[in-house]
Amino acid sequence: MNYNQKLFSLANLINNLRNYFFLKLRFKSFGDIKPSLTLVGVGPGDPSLITIAAIKAIRKATVIAYPVSQLGGKSMAAEIAGDWIKGKRTMPLVFPMTLDGDSLDQHWKIASEKLSNAIQTGENVVFISQGDPSLYSTCCYVLIYLKSHYPECTLKIIPGVNSFSAAAAAGQWPLSLQKEALFVSPVPEEPKDFENLLDESLRKGLVLVLLKLGFRWEWVRPILEKKGLLDKTLFVKKVGFFDQEISKAENVSKDSKPYFSLLIVRPHWPSIK
Incomplete structure (x- = not known):
């Protein structure tokens, strides 16, 4: 191995160590939480019906994702969980109100890829949805896509009170x-x-x-x-x-x-x- 190759190898090692310690420090205050995605149900509308488990997950999150029907649109889930997501970085994900299957597939894919990218860069993401994530929820499509395309992704579901x-x-x-x-x-x-x-x-x-x-x-x-x-x-x-x-x-x-x-x-x- 010549001098330039040794230098390149050393630079890679330093970079890897820096990334490792950066991630360790990033999650230290949250109890060494690993990058992951948690699908959280925030109930039908009354904020007092949000579960303790949901609140704990939101508090530990570094990014809060939520569905909107169009860019700049309001999110019912974000309104319900408003008191707990203040000051958090947010990620609105567009799920249009349409019956066009191709359009829906495309938006589910785009949203899932955004979530996957966030996790891969070390974020602890919580995706909040109205009601329960397993019942007529946009969360279900994200779950199916990620389990199919990114089986190594750490996923968790926290149920919510349904309507x-x-x-x-x-x-x-x-x-x-x-x-x-x-x-x-x-x-x-x-x-x-x-x-x-x-x-x-x-x-x-x-x-x-x-x-x-x-x-x-x-x-x-x-x-x-x-x-x-x-x-x-x-x-x-x-x-x-x-x-x-x-x-x-x-x-x-x-x-x-x-x-x-x-x-x-x-x-x-x-x-x-």
Whole structure:
């Protein structure tokens, strides 16, 4: 090995040692936490429903990522966790509200690569999402992509309170009793499919949790009335927020409702003597 090669080798060694001690110092104050990604559910809207585990993860994070529908847009998750992410570096990730599969795939990939890059540069990243990360969440797509393309990536999920559990509690409406089955789904796209689902619920005693109500309420309400289920359906709008609305469906007007509205249909109530 000549002089220049020895010099180059020594420079590489010094650089590697510098990087090593830099990372050690970077994470010393957090208990030697390794670079990782934690998917954290922050609940449906009420900040008091954020779990202790979620708060601990947020406090230890060096970067907080959260979903937005467009660049510069607001994030419900960031608003819910606002008191705990103040002063943190943030990473808004765009997940557009579209049904275009190609566009969604592209944005999921871009977001996942940004998260991967942050982890590879030594960041401890927390990706917060509204509700629970495993239930109709953008977190799920990030999780699937990273596990497939970066299996060496350290991942963790911290569950959050989901919207229908919070709604059931706020409305004092039991979700499931004894051997009752609980069916959770977005509201069907077509009235006929919705009617068939109600018939099955009546026949089998299924308790229905129907999410993402929105404009469909205009035709959902008449069908519930036709089936005699208006007084057995709980309507909940924006649970956990200051303008939440909780009422039996029979007391709710027919006009279109916000996207983040849900129904809990309980066709049979137990008789307790």
